[in-house]
Amino acid sequence: MNISIFIFCIFLLQFVCFWVSRKSFEALATKEDYFLAGRALRFFPLAMTFIATQVGGGLVLGASEEAYQFGWTVLLYPLGASLGLFLLGSSIGMRLASFPVTTVAQIFETAYGSKRLKEIASFLSVLSLFMIFVAQLIASKKLMVMLGVESNLLFILFWAIVISYTAMGGFKAVVATDMVQASFFIVIFIIAFLASFFGKAAPLLNEGLLPEANLTGASKLLGWIFMPLLFMLIEQDMAQRCFAAASPKVIRKASLFAALSTFLISLIPIYFGTLAREIGVAPKENGSILVEMIQLTTNPWITALAGAAILAAIISTADSLINAITSNLSQDFEIFAKKFENLKFSKITTALLASLGLFISFYFDNIVDLLIQSYELSVYCLFIPILMALFKPRGNKLSAALAILFGALAFVFCKIIAIPFLPKEIACLFSSSIGFLIGEYLSSLKKEAIKIG
Incomplete structure (x- = not known):
């Protein structure tokens, strides 16, 4: 792989994201602007931010690893995410948007009349979102090391750019950068697949080495399909997008488009994982079967671009988590409510929380459990x-x-x-x-x- 191209790509992409999000830095007048983009999201930006949030480290790296072990049965994992998006579009998302709330936890106060339950629900949400955020950081660090970038300074500098535009621009910046990063990783994933399928992988496929499903335990299968489906219906970062939509009609169209797109995109990492399994490619220690197969069946340039695309997918999930966590803290706990009316405080808190996650990522290697x-x-x-x-x-x-x-x-x-x-x-x-x-x-x-x- 061409390491220089990879480093150039990831930093160029983040500078582009910083540039496209800069308009949101000074266009924020209220807390609603910062956390909900003024409740004015239209179809395309909403659809792309839905896709960017779902296609992260788990659906890309995780799905390929599971496909390597179990074959095409792992399709249940992206299917669960797609069904969750489908339900958001068919009824759930519109019902969420109909509530006079800005976080999912506030439903407990609106529907059940309990501030204490709202705070408990918000605490659980913050805990889950923060751990998922840390997992994205760890995944990005492992990916960079695996691709030959072992410098902690470059890792910190890279994430400093992401944290800065996310903290300064709020949800408007997240949506703007999601459109850039989702477009990038979709295009590169398709290029990598086509280069592999019609290139070095073609002889293997022509020999009939098509991956077969390998059934696993019922609990794992249910976990694959139901956990992403059910969590999507209650997680703050997805609900936040519904609350920010311009209308229920926009939610329906955007989420249905995102459901189909997410499922189709996930076929690419699953293809590489199942192909590796069938031809007997053993992953290296602390390596990624997805990256190794792209490297084996394409060329160094495409591998470098694919590495940058995987990192973009991880970032597009992570930045939405940062904003969603701050959204919960600012609006669900009375102790913080007045302080978050000051947008400067919101920006500083977002940056500090993200920096805390970055610090924690250096001291944990595996937090999957x-x-x-x-x-x-x-x-x-x-x-x-x-x-x-x-x-x-x-x-x-x-x-x-x-x-x-x-x-x-x-x-x-x-x-x-x-x-x-x-x-x-x-x-x-x-x-x-x-x-x-x-x-x-x-x-x-x-x-x-x-x-x-």
Whole structure:
């Protein structure tokens, strides 16, 4: 691979992102501008920021690694993300946008009348988003090292550019740069696929070495499809885009377009992963099977561009996470509310949180288990009460509280004891549902008692 081309590409792309986002630096007048882009996003920018947020390190590097182990069954992973986008476009996203809120956690105050539950939900959201952000940083560092860029100074300088335009321009800057980075990685991924498919990989494909599916456990399959699907419906960075849309019609069109695009884009890393599996290419220690296969079946220039494209996909997910985390902190906790009215404070907080994540990334090598647990915990605790609020705008606080409690208890229980006849995803969501129904039942008894009294 041509390291000089890779370094030139990644820094040029970020300077372009800084340039296109500069207009947003001084166009911010209110907190709503900073976190929701004035609620004026149209179809194309909304669709591209949906794609950029979903096609990150997990869907690119993670999907290729899983495809190397299990073949085409890993399609369930991007399918889950695509179905989540489809549901956002068909009904969920429009219902979210209809609430007079700016974060998902605020639904607990609007629908259930509880500020405490709002803060609990926001804390869980912040925890999940921050850990995902740190995971993106670690993935980018490993990628750069694997491609021959081992300088910590270059790594810090690179992310300093990303953090600066994200902090200074807020959500408007995120959307502007998402359009640039998503366009770049889509084009480069397609070029890499075509160069491989019709180039050095062609003889292998002509020999009939087509990847076959390798079925795995039911729990893993359910995790692939349901975790990204359910988490998407409750995560702040996706809801933030729905809140920022100009109209429900725009949400529907943009999310449906993004659903199809995300699924099609994910076929490319899965293709490289399954091809490596079939021809017996063993990944190097701490290496990426995706990068190794692109290098094996294309040329040094395309490999360098593909490396930059993968990094762009990681960044386009990371910058939205930074802004979403600050959005939660600024609007869900009364202790911070007045301070965040000052846009300068919002910008400084965004920069500090991102810098904290950058610092943490140097001291952790593998946080996958912690990442998955925080990811799952949010889903198990929050999905049921949020889903019910979308269809029953005036719920009761007890039902939501018990749903969160039962979801958390089931999460802990399933970590200690494996349930042989039931996947943990189903068990935990079922437990949360039981908690919600118990709350509904107790509330109905209380109403009856009041009537009789």
